[in-house]
Amino acid sequence: MQKQIIIVVLFLFAISAKAQNIKFEGFVTDPSGIGLEMANVMAVNQATKGMDAYSITNDKGKFQLSLKPNSSYTIKISYIGFSALEETVVTTTENINKIFTLQEGVELEGVEIVHEMPVSIKGDTIIYNADSFTTGTERKLEDVLKKMPGIVVNADGEIEVEGKKVQKLMVEGKDFFDGDTKLGVKNIPADAIDKVQVLRNYNENSILKGVENNQENIAMNIKLKDGKKNFWFGDMTAGIGVGHKEERYLINPKLFYYNPKY
Known part of the structure; x- marks a missing residue:
């Protein structure tokens, strides 16, 4: 009986370890290798198209995300004055460390092209x-x-x-x-x-x-x-019933009007 309990516990532990997220961390730097503080780092799951994780870099340019194992992500990084960067990262069951280098924004006829930060x-x-x-x-x-x-x-x-x-x-x-x-x-x-x-x-x-x-x-x-x-x-919900000259209306009262002047 004790042996069976141990086997069950080990099995549950194995399932938990398999489902556990992995740690994806690294740095965002400028071309000279200096860390960029307050850069936005997003991880978009390529299968679900949803954002699974988000981080803002610290004063050394470091970020940390918690991602699902065995998944494909599009990592999106943006910072004011720099061109946005997108890169595909495929996770396994191992933690990942990576450095991303952003390039300064391109200027076209005196207009600087930058991306709005999330x-x-x-x-x-x-x-x-x-x-x-x-x-x-x-x-x-x-x-x-x-x-x-x-x-x-x-x-x-x-x-x-x-x-x-x-x-x-x-x-x-x-x-x-x-x-x-x-x-x-x-x-x-x-x-x-x-x-x-x-x-x-x-x-x-x-x-x-x-x-x-x-x-x-x-x-x-x-x-x-x-x-x-x-x-x-x-929301407004309206219902009309016609029968024996009877009309019934149902209106949801949760309806409000907004005008910045008032």
Whole structure:
């Protein structure tokens, strides 16, 4: 009996080890070999077309991703002022170390060609480029946020960034749904979203901004795409029943209109 238990435990351990992700780490450098801080590194699964992992390089240009074994990935790397790089990486069950070197952006007739970064940081603000994380199948803000690294949306519709709760939700810098994140994530349409800005050390009083260092106070601002700044948010379901001159209408009340002027 004891021998059978040991065999079962070893079998389960073997399955767990087989399914365990591998570590893919390395550096992103410029042509002279200097590490680039804040470079974006994305791993897109070639089979599912989804983004399995994402990282931002540290001050030495180092990144680390957790990838599935025995899979093919397209590694996408971008950095402001440099040409974006894409390279295929095939994983096994062994960890991978690799160095990526970016080339400076090409200039055509005085115009510098650069690629927009999926994530950038300006002071206390983290800026996510929505199109870098969406595939077109997303319906609401919630679906978009769940694909962004460092952001979690729980079952109650509350948003957390790096483990801290988002206290206020805004659209184009103005409170939306009185700043209620729960209504916002369920109703704001995904195809209207251009940027998601996470505002750390947020203070509503502009006079006090920069005075208090309250990293726990986090707000989120949604920037809308051109042509999507005046429209209805939410879902509407209508039903009509005709019989004996009777008409019945069913309308979902979760319908809101947004206009930046109000």
